[in-house]
Amino acid sequence: MKVFKFGGASTKDAAGVRNVAAVLKSCQEPDLLVVISAMGKMTNALEVVVRDHFDDKTDSEAAMASVYEYHFSILDQLFENRSHPIFKEIATMFDDMKRFLRTTKSKNHSFVYDQVVSYGELLSSTIVSIFLRENDISNTWLDVRDCIVTDSEYRDAKVDWDTTHTNIAATVSQKGITITQGFLGAEHKNSFTTTLGREGSDYTAAIFAYCLDADSVTIWKDVPGVLNADPRYFTETQLLEHISYREAIELAFYGASVIHPKTLQPLQRKEIPLYVRSFENPTATGTCVGKGVTLRPKIPCYILKKNQVLLSLSSLDFSFMMEDNIGDVFKWLHQYRMKVELIQNSAISFSVCVDNRFDRLEQLLTKLRSTFAVKWNEGVTLYTVRHASPTEIKTLMKGKEVLLKQESRETVQLIVKE
Structure with missing residues (x-):
């Protein structure tokens, strides 16, 4: 059995859904588990629904209407007329979402987020599954929440591997094609929907592959494979044909x-x-991550993360930054759900680059100021470069204000203000 994952770019419109069917037919894999993400940018659109729910109920209804129209526009292009049962099924899912928002009394943003944003995957996988059946690709639709069990850390749930493994073994057929959702799980206590973190559909594919002892996982994207840099920010990018597990994890x-x-x-x-592999060119080999050579070809790899926050801390009484001070910092970083990207410390200062993904920077700063002298820069960019020469690093730094540089044998990291 093999596992395929199709992201939002592959199902962003009716042509994309038709192409998914074409890819499955061309691959001729009889036994597949297929993980489907929300269509296009629907996760972002549903995040707006959640935001407006807490801020302004009228705006929330308008945001919901936009999501509704997007999906029904795709349905109109995929199915001949609105008498098809899929229209009623999708409409019912929207009614359920609206009912939840109308009746929930929860003030927990992360809980409400997971219950609402999860509909992106449920809608897309339902549409894809039924369209495939209409086009002679028999399949079974599976609710991933019946399989993947997590803790209750909404928006960044941790998988209960033992229970999940048991559920998948008991639920998923090793024969035929199964269509399911990425990104989602269900918490163990009350079975409320959880999410595995943004872009978590790849992780979903790996969870199923591990539990099913799959032959391989294929992620279908709108790029030729893994490139040595993001083409949105770098020119003359190159395809990495093979990457070792260790290098890919790095x-x-x-x-x-x-x-x-x-x-x-x-x-x-x-x-x-x-x-x-590329869903636009499914016959191309793309990139393989597995055993073997570290990197082929052996070229520099550039990673860029925008909109980071650089915090610089020192003690108020000019004492050294010791383990107890740093321990408090990490405790608060965890408490306010900051993703740590880089750390650097000296005798009297401690610097940390974080991703303020849950918008809790002000709360963190208030806490830090009670103990430390705090300086910070918002909107900085973090560059991470693997396997680059000093000349290539110098070229990258040209014209940029470097706030912090950290270097090891194979990796150089730069925090810059651009």
């Missing part, structure tokens, strides 16, 4: 956008190869 850890950081570890444990 790249993902530092923020390479093609592969989710959590995806690779379960695959490495069972030596399940991961392929990143």
Whole structure:
């Protein structure tokens, strides 16, 4: 059995859904588990619904209407007329979402977020599954929440691997094609929907592959494979034909956008190869992540993360920054859900670059100021470069204000103000 994952770019419109069917037909894999993400930018659109729910109920209804119209526009192009049962099924899902927002009394933003944003995957996977059946690709639709069990850390849930493994073994057929959702799980106590973190659909594919002892995982994207840099920010990018598990984990850890950081570890444990291929050119080989050479070709790899925050802390009484001080800092970083990207310390100062992904910087700063002298820069860019020469690093730094530089044998990190 193999696992395929199709992201939002592959199903962003009716032509994309038709292309998914074409890719499945061309691959001729009889036994597949297919993970489907929300269509296009629907996760972003549903985030607006959640935001407006807490800020302004009228705006929330308008945001919901936009999401509704987007999906029904795609349905109108995929199915002949609105008498098809899919229209009623999708409308019912929207009614359920509206009912939840109308009746919930929860003030927990993360809880409400997961219950609402999860509809992106539920809608897309339902549409894709039924369209495939209409086009002679028999399949079974599976609610991933019946399989993947997590804790209650909404928006960044941790997987209960033992229970999940048992559920998948009991639920998923090794024969035929199964369509399911990425990004989602259900918490163990009350079965409320949880999410695995943004871009978590790749991780979902790896979870199923591990539990099913799959032959491989293929992530279908709108790029030829894993490139040595993001083409949105760098020119003359090159395809990486082969990456070792270890190197890929390093790249993902530092923020390479093609592969989710959590995806690779379960695959490495069972030596399940991961392929990143183009749904626009499905006959091309793309990139293989697996055993073997570290990197082919051996060229510098550039990773860029924008809109980071650089915090610089020192003690108020000019004492040294010791383990107890730094321990408090990490406790608060965890408490306010900051993703740490880089740390650097000296005898009297401690610097940390964080991703303020849950918009809790002001709360963190208030806490830090009670103990430390605090300076910070918002909107900085973090560059991470692997396998680059000093000349290539110098070229990258040209014209940029470097706030912090950190270097190890294979990796250079730069925090810059551009």
